[in-house]
Structure formats: C-alpha cells, structure tokens
Amino acid sequence: MATPEPTLWLHSPPGGPPPIPLPPAGRTLVLGRGPLTRVTDRKCSRNQVEVCLDPTSEVVMVTQRGVNPSTAGSTRLSPGSQAQLAVGETLLLVNGQHPLTLLRTSEPPQPSPPQGAPSEPRKKRPRGPEGWQKLGSLLVFTAPGVRAQEKVAAFDLDGTLITTRSGKVFPTSPEDWRILFPGIPKRLQELEADGYKLLIFTNQMGIGRGRLQPQVFQSKMESVLETLGAPFQVLVATGSGIYRKPATGMWDHACEQANEGVPVSLADSFYVGDAAGRPANWAPGRKKDFSCGDRLFALNLGLRFSTPEEFFLNWTPSRFTLPDFDPRSLSPTGPLCLPPAGPLVGPGPEIIVAVGFPAAGKSTFLQEHLVAAGYVYANRDTLGSWQKCVAVCAEALKAGGRAVVDNTNPDPASRARYISCAKEAGVPCRCFHFTASLDLARHNNRFREMTGSPHPAVSDMVMFSYRKQFVAPSLAEGFSQILEIPFRPRFSNPRHEALYRQFSEG
Numbered sequence: 481m482a483t484p485e486p487t488l489w490l491h492s493p494p495g496g497p498p499p500i501p502l503p504p505a506g507r508t509l510v511l512g513r514g515p516l517t518r519v520t521d522r523k524c525s526r527n528q529v530e531v532c533l534d535p536t537s538e539v540v541m542v543t544q545r546g547v548n549p550s551t552a553g554s555t556r557l558s559p560g561s562q563a564q565l566a567v568g569e570t571l572l573l574v575n576g577q578h579p580l581t582l583l584r585t586s587e588p589p590q591p592s593p594p595q596g597a598p599s600e601p602r603k604k605r606p607r608g609p610e611g612w613q614k615l616g617s618l619l620v621f622t623a624p625g626v627r628a629q630e631k632v633a634a635f636d637l638d639g640t641l642i643t644t645r646s647g648k649v650f651p652t653s654p655e656d657w658r659i660l661f662p663g664i665p666k667r668l669q670e671l672e673a674d675g676y677k678l679l680i681f682t683n684q685m686g687i688g689r690g691r692l693q694p695q696v697f698q699s700k701m702e703s704v705l706e707t708l709g710a711p712f713q714v715l716v717a718t719g720s721g722i723y724r725k726p727a728t729g730m731w732d733h734a735c736e737q738a739n740e741g742v743p744v745s746l747a748d749s750f751y752v753g754d755a756a757g758r759p760a761n762w763a764p765g766r767k768k769d770f771s772c773g774d775r776l777f778a779l780n781l782g783l784r785f786s787t788p789e790e791f792f793l794n795w796t797p798s799r800f801t802l803p804d805f806d807p808r809s810l811s812p813t814g815p816l817c818l819p820p821a822g823p824l825v826g827p828g829p830e831i832i833v834a835v836g837f838p839a840a841g842k843s844t845f846l847q848e849h850l851v852a853a854g855y856v857y858a859n860r861d862t863l864g865s866w867q868k869c870v871a872v873c874a875e876a877l878k879a880g881g882r883a884v885v886d887n888t889n890p891d892p893a894s895r896a897r898y899i900s901c902a903k904e905a906g907v908p909c910r911c912f913h914f915t916a917s918l919d920l921a922r923h924n925n926r927f928r929e930m931t932g933s934p935h936p937a938v939s940d941m942v943m944f945s946y947r948k949q950f951v952a953p954s955l956a957e958g959f960s961q962i963l964e965i966p967f968r969p970r971f972s973n974p975r976h977e978a979l980y981r982q983f984s985e986g
C-alpha cells in the first residue's frame with residue numbers, strides 16, 4: 481500500500497482538541513474560539529487568525545484577525561499582521577495561550593484525550609529523550625527527573641554556575657572547574673522544589689571550531705550537574721547561527737520543542753548570567769565583563785535578568801552599558817540616497833561602483849534599484865575575479881547599456897579599474913557609497929546567517945580588513961558623482977523584522 485502524502489497538522493497539547501489538518505495549499509483555515517479549537521476564552525475572537533499554506537513557497541502564513549495578540553513561533557502579531565509558522569513551531573492563539581504546534585506527518589498525530597476524561601490518566605506530549613541529543617549545531621541534555629513546567633529558572637554556565645579552579649579565564653583542563661558560590665546547589669534545589677524547570681543555556685563555539693571535543697564537554701557537564709544535585713535540561717550552542725546567545729534560538733527550542741507542549745510563562749521565568757555589560761570596577765577590583773551577551777539574551781526575550789552576584793548573593797544591581805549599536809533604533813524612514821535628488825538611475829550609459837563593508841546591504845539595494853532598472857550586474861564573488869567584472873562592464877557599455885559593480889571596493893586602486901573602463905568607453909563613472917558602520921554590517925552578517933541565506937558568513941577578519949583598507953571615495957579619483965546610501969531597514973516579513981530588531985552580538 482502506498483504511504484499517504486505527508487500533511488500538515490496543528491496539534492494541541494493533551495486536553496486540547498484533536499489534531500487539525502491544514503487545508504490544501506492556497507486555501508485559508510480560520511481559527512478562533514469555537515468547537516474546532518475547543519477554545520472558550522472570550523479574549524479569543526471567533527476569527528482570531530487565518531492560516532494558509534502558500535502554494536509556491538510552501539510556507540505557512542498566519543494572519544491575525546482578532547484584536548488580542550496571537551503568536552506565531554517567536555513572532556507576536558498584531559491585528560492585520562502576518563508571520564510564518566515553520567514545522568515544529570507553535571501558534572499561540574491568543575495572549576500566549578492555546579498552543580497549536582505545526583507538525584508534518586502522513587498519519588494524523590494521535591489525538592489527545594479530552595480534558596478530565598475519567599478513564600485515562602492525563603497524558604502530556606511524549607517526553608523528549610533523556611540524555612544527549614544532537615540537533616544540528618545544538619546539543620541538548622535532559623537529565624532524568626526533568627519535568628515540563630510553566631516557569632523556568634535559566635542560567636548561563638561558565639562564570640555563572642561554575643568558574644575555573646585555576647583562576648584562569650579559560651579552563652586549563654576538563655577538571656578545571658568548581659561551583660562559583662557555595663550556596664548555589666541548595667538554591668537550585670529550592671527552585672526545583674518550588675516548581676521551576678531548571679535550564680542552562682551555554683555558548684560553546686569551541687566545539688563547532690573543533691577546539692573542544694563534544695564528548696569532553698559532555699562528560700564535564702554531567703559532572704557539574706551531579707555536583708549541583710538538581711535536574712537540569714542543558715542547551716549548548718556549538719556554532720554561530722540562530723542558537724548562539726544573544727540570539728534566542730536555544731530558548732525557542734527549549735520552550736517550543738522540549739517542554740512537552742506546556743507553554744512557558746515569560747513573566748514567571750528569569751535568566752541569570754555573568755556577561756552583563758558591567759564596566760571595570762563594577763565592584764572593587766572587578767574586571768569589565770567580557771561581553772553583554774547574557775543580558776542581551778534576556779532583553780531579546782523580555783525575560784527578567786540578574787547577574788550571579790545579584791541572584792545568589794543578593795548584591796544590589798550593578799551598573800552596566802548596552803552596546804552602542806542598537807538594532808531596535810534603526811530608522812526605516814529618510815531619503816534613499818544623499819543628496820536626496822540622486823538620481824539613482826542615470827540618464828544614459830555609465831558604470832556605477834559600489835563601496836561598502838561586506839553585508840552593508842549593497843546587493844539588496846543594487847538589485848532592487850539598479851538591476852531591476854536594467855543595469856548589468858558585476859560581482860566578484862560570482863564572477864571569480866575583478867578582471868571578469870571589468871570585462872562584464874566593458875561588454876555592457878559596448879552594447880550601449882550600463883553596469884553596476886557590487887564589490888566592497890575599499891580603496892582607490894580597486895575603484896580605478898572601473899573608472900578607466902568607463903573612461904575608455906567615454907561614459908561617466910559614479911560611486912554609490914554604502915555608509916553602514918562596522919557594527920551594522922556585523923549585525924547584517926549575523927542576520928544573513930540566521931535567516932539561512934546561502935551567502936557564506938563573512939569573518940570578523942574580513943570586516944576589519946575592509947575597515948583598515950578603506951579610503952573614502954573622492955571625485956578626484958575620476959567619479960562624476962558620489963552618492964551616499966544610508967542603511968534603511970526594510971522587511972517584507974514581520975518574522976524577519978522581529979529577528980532583525982534583536983541584539984545579535986554581545
């Protein structure tokens with residue numbers, strides 16, 4: 481017998497309605513208060529959200545129609561707004577409640593027993609496996625005895641629960657650790673007894689870079705947990721994508737995939753970490769925090785945050801500073817270029833040379849404004865060399881067209897090749913200078929990586945080398961005009977905007 485085609489289902493935790501199948505692509509499913517969802521909450525409209533599988537992109541879009549907020553995955557919606565819902569993600573129908581998780585199966589997922597059913601005990605969504613699980617660049621450890629809870633007590637590991645025995649910044653061996661403060665195990669055990677789920681979120685880039693054997697880290701982690709004497713679930717980001725704090729992928733996984741379908745209350749949960757942006761001498765003789773990553777992780781999530789000293793020793797909150805670059809404050813409004821009169825598209829044949837950091841937004845802008853207007857596109861990453869870029873430009877001019885060169889072109893030497901090419905053809909050469917700062921470009925680079933772009937991530941070394949080589953373009957080089965292009969954030973997808981507006985670097 482042929483296996484039935486996999487179908488998408490919205491699956492609710494135990495006590496909820498039977499699984500709800502999504503209609504075929506292009507057809508809209510209306511969800512809200514009513515028998516289908518068994519939601520009786522008056523805050524939930526009868527037409528709270530519309531869910532539709534896009535026939536071309538195969539993406540499930542959720543549109544909020546009700547007044548009170550729905551949440552698709554990690555995106556909080558507002559009336560009329562939309563977000564994607566990926567397989568494995570949860571739609572919270574209203575006010576963070578009434579979860580429905582999108583699953584793809586060929587059989588309907590097992591329906592949950594009705595609430596209060598007398599014959600069967602209340603079953604939760606199957607518990608995840610105990611022990612270690614590897615999910616791409618995420619490692620998850622679930623200790624025996626970990627239970628799903630609505631409130632979460634979450635901790636960073638190094639510098640928060642443990643420190644080095646040697647007193648060095650980095651451990652000198654797998655045994656080089658001790659519990660940071662003597663009272664920590666007792667406090668954790670009390671939290672567990674008080675109904676908190678205990679979580680650790682730790683960045684361990686060394687694993688992804690091959691400097692730390694996963695097995696060595698795992699066995700150290702298990703020894704630490706044994707000493708702490710409380711059941712923890714541990715999430716480990718071994719690489720640099722969406723899971724690396726301050727990005728919130730580990731939290732999303734813990735709440736949406738690893739809590740047996742029980743929704744987590746942000747308001748009743750908290751996070752403790754030592755990367756808190758405290759300046760030198762925040763307490764007598766204390767060094768400046770190496771980063772602000774833990775505080776930003778909590779800030780991105782809207783979680784209460786404390787440092788280990790504040791939480792375990794009751795010290796008064798210390799001073800701190802957030803990074804200068806704040807993705808929440810980038811303005812989407814303003815002129816496309818400076819001077820505003822441009823023009824972006826020239827009146828006749830020409831070459832336009834881009835200048836700007838990697839990930840400054842050059843390709844996005846040039847594709848939208850110039851390539852769409854008929855400019856031939858030359859890019860070293862795709863063509864392989866600057867000589868080929870020059871050849872593509874010369875060819876375009878020969879055919880009476882115009883060309884745009886999308887490279888970083890940091891110095892006069894890299895730009896001169898195109899200026900001479902234009903001169904030889906007797907046409908002007910203009911420069912578009914993308915003025916995004918180093919911090920903004922690094923943020924875009926992280927964003928590009930987190931949104932699964934095929935563009936390879938750019939290393940910090942490449943970013944710094946651009947900064948070192950950079951010489952501001954000038955008319956004296958032979959340009960007929962230099963336009964500045966300020967970065968204006970724009971999004972077609974609210975989910976991307978929510979991700980973009982989060983701090984991505986500690």
Ligand SMILES: Nc1ncnc2c1ncn2[C@@H]1O[C@H](COP(=O)(O)OP(=O)(O)OP(=O)(O)O)[C@@H](O)[C@H]1O
Binds near residue numbers: 839969
């Ligand atoms: N106006 C914008 N608003 C929001 N995000 C943007 C905008 N422009 C670019 N981005 C995002 O920033 C990232 C980098 O953009 P893009 O690839 O266009 O930069 P680039 O300067 O061409 O990079 P490279 O030189 O490395 O090729 C991408 O993820 C892109 O989606």
